[in-house]
Amino acid sequence: xxxxxxKLKDFxxxxxxxxxxxxxxxxxxxxxxxxxxxxxKTFRDGWMARxxxxxxxxxxxxxxxxxxxxxxxxxxxxxxxxKRVEQTIEAALLRAQGxxxxxxxxxxxxITLPGIQRPIGAEHPVIKTMNEIIAVFRNLxxxxxxxxxxxxxxxxxxxxxxxxxxPARDMQDTxxxxxxxxxxxxxxxxxxxxxxxxxxxxxEKMKPPIRIVIPGRVYRNDPPDASHSPxxxxxxxxxxxTNIKFGDLKGTLDHAMKALFGSNVRTSFRxxxxxxxxxxxxxxxxxxxxxGSGQRGSDPCRPCKQTGWIEILGxxxxxxxxFQFVEHNGYDPKRVSGFAFGMGxxxxxxxxxxxxxxxxxxxxxxxxxxxxx
Ligand code: PHE
Numbered sequence: 004x005x006x007x008x009x010k011l012k013d014f015x016x017x018x019x020x021x022x023x024x025x026x027x028x029x030x031x032x033x034x035x036x037x038x039x040x041x042x043x044k045t046f047r048d049g050w051m052a053r054x055x056x057x058x059x060x061x062x063x064x065x066x067x068x069x070x071x072x073x074x075x076x077x078x079x080x081x082x083x084x085x086k087r088v089e090q091t092i093e094a095a096l097l098r099a100q101g102x103x104x105x106x107x108x109x110x111x112x113x114i115t116l117p118g119i120q121r122p123i124g125a126e127h128p129v130i131k132t133m134n135e136i137i138a139v140f141r142n143l144x145x146x147x148x149x150x151x152x153x154x155x156x157x158x159x160x161x162x163x164x165x166x167x168x169x170p171a172r173d174m175q176d177t178x179x180x181x182x183x184x185x186x187x188x189x190x191x192x193x194x195x196x197x198x199x200x201x202x203x204x205x206x207e208k209m210k211p212p213i214r215i216v217i218p219g220r221v222y223r224n225d226p227p228d229a230s231h232s233p234x235x236x237x238x239x240x241x242x243x244x245t246n247i248k249f250g251d252l253k254g255t256l257d258h259a260m261k262a263l264f265g266s267n268v269r270t271s272f273r274x275x276x277x278x279x280x281x282x283x284x285x286x287x288x289x290x291x292x293x294x295g296s297g298q299r300g301s302d303p304c305r306p307c308k309q310t311g312w313i314e315i316l317g318x319x320x321x322x323x324x325x326f327q328f329v330e331h332n333g334y335d336p337k338r339v340s341g342f343a344f345g346m347g348x349x350x351x352x353x354x355x356x357x358x359x360x361x362x363x364x365x366x367x368x369x370x371x372x373x374x375x376x
Pocket of ligand 1: 196197198199239277318319343344345
């Protein structure tokens with residue numbers, strides 16, 4: 004129901020203002036309740052209908068009834084009101100129409116659209132390779148151990164038989180954590196340069212015999228290029244028991260390489276040095292790209308640099324000095340022996356998948372990664 008216009012007794016400007024304000028408030032309130040076009044028509048007719056609309060009433064009850072000397076002012080006021088009423092009614096129509104179209108917009112359904120595809124994630128090729136390596140050793144009875152990426156000098160170096168200031172530390176260009184100078188050397192923090200500290204951490208908590216593999220991320224201050232990255236991945240292995248010999252190391256790794264690269268590959272051990280193994284060796288695998296010939300047709304074989312052999316990992320018999328650091332937990336160097344090895348998982352992934360740039364593994368380009376899904 005539209006507004007009922009009161010008769011006026013007092014036609015003074017103040018009284019008129021008051022009456023007009025009341026009327027406009029009623030107008031706004033009614034306009035706010037308009038939500039569709041048929042509601043708007045009722046609203047419009049209530050206010051504008053010629054016969055008995057609010058504006059007609061205003062004309063009759065306020066303007067026509069006004070005494071002569073007030074007519075001019077009342078006339079102005081009524082004209083003003085008319086304008087406001089018309090504007091408000093027009094705006095209400097636009098709003099009602101807008102509401103209707105946006106309702107429709109929300110309900111719009113295009114049944115010819117293809118469904119929404121939710122791509123399933125996949126293992127990253129490096130993680131996939133690590134899991135494959137782990138699986139090979141799981142089948143041999145190894146369990147998985149992990150350790151922190153922020154490590155102390157003690158676990159990363161000292162307990163692995165790298166004495167302070169020993170040049171062997173220079174083999175691994177280390178990223179040190181700043182502001183550690185006030186601590187004793189062995190407590191200073193760094194980003195682990197290899198997974199070997201987890202050898203010690205595990206021997207501290209588990210008595211022999213043990214057989215473990217240690218996957219993880221490691222860090223070195225190497226500028227990134229096609230075969231280097233400051234962040235990369237290693238898989239370490241450690242077996243300690245009462246009668247472990249170099250032959251066990253050779254047999255285990257020969258088996259693992261055949262499981263990883265195919266039963267045709269041959270393995271070769273070349274003398275090397277690591278402070279925490281004695282003797283130490285590098286393991287080479289016959290090139291599974293060229294079959295060991297160093298040639299691919301008339302072209303030189305790149306992965307093995309024409310040598311027919313690919314270096315895969317470092318290994319050796321656990322140095323008795325290392326056992327001394329965990330002797331209190333049953334690792335008496337006179338009673339136990341063991342072997343250890345460590346390989347770069349990213350490198351193995353490069354070789355396995357024939358990728359020629361290590362950086363591709365770390366750039367996260369889906370077009371590259373999708374090929375391994
Ligand atoms: N930690 C050595 C490296 O990162 C690899 C290694 C592991 C060598 C275990 C021997 C035994 O270079």
